[in-house]
Amino acid sequence: MNTNNSGVTEYIRQAIKQGESIESIKGGLRRSGYGKDEIERFFEGFVETRDGKKSMGKTAPNGAKKVLIVEDDKFLHEIVVKKMISVGFDVKNAVNSKETFDIFDSGWHPAIILLDLILPGEGGFSILEKIKKDPQLAAVPVVVLSNLGQENDKQRAATLGAVDFMIKSNFTLDEIVKRVISLIG
Secondary structure (H helix, E strand, O other): OOOOHHHHHHHHHHHHHOOOOHHHHHHHHHHOOOOHHHHHHHHHOEEEOOOOOEEEOOEOOOOOEEEEEEOOOHHHHHHHHHHHHHOOOEEEEEOOHHHHHHHHHOOOOOOEEEEOOOOOOOOHHHHHHHHHHOOOOOOOOEEEEEOOOOHHHHHHHHHHOOOEEEEHHHOOHHHHHHHHHHHHO
16 A cells, blocks of 8 residues: 555654554454554654653654754744754744753653853753663753853763753854764764
8 A cells, every 4th residue: 555654653652642552453454444664664663751651753754853942041042942843853942940850751752952151940961860760761851051161061971971062152053063964964
């Protein structure tokens, strides 16, 4: 059967969101004429979330790599988000710890995280530590993107698991994009 992968993927995503079981979704696809191997391929892009449910992995249905930007400066996060989208990334942004972990809990898993350190409420170092302690998130590369630049800040970020530390004022948007591409392709 000639398949429309993006349509089936969206159907699966919506069915999961509505609480339908995986077996029920697979049964519906079988009744629609899809074969067992074909159905299994549809589910290859889904991962188990922290609460045991299925969700899309680190790429969007169109194949775009997912980038999470955790930044509370409205102007900065808007220009970084727009730049990342313009080069083909699927982007979400959060302004604090709660929004960050709400995104993860929704089943949206990034291929990389750009993380500011100075945030309202819980700071970036604490968020980084929680990410690296979570088995579902620990392998996601985190790039600290901050105005802090003291050596002890860089060392602490590296110790907590950040793969890079970029001082905002020292890099252009194009350089940030190039760094992301170098890390996740």
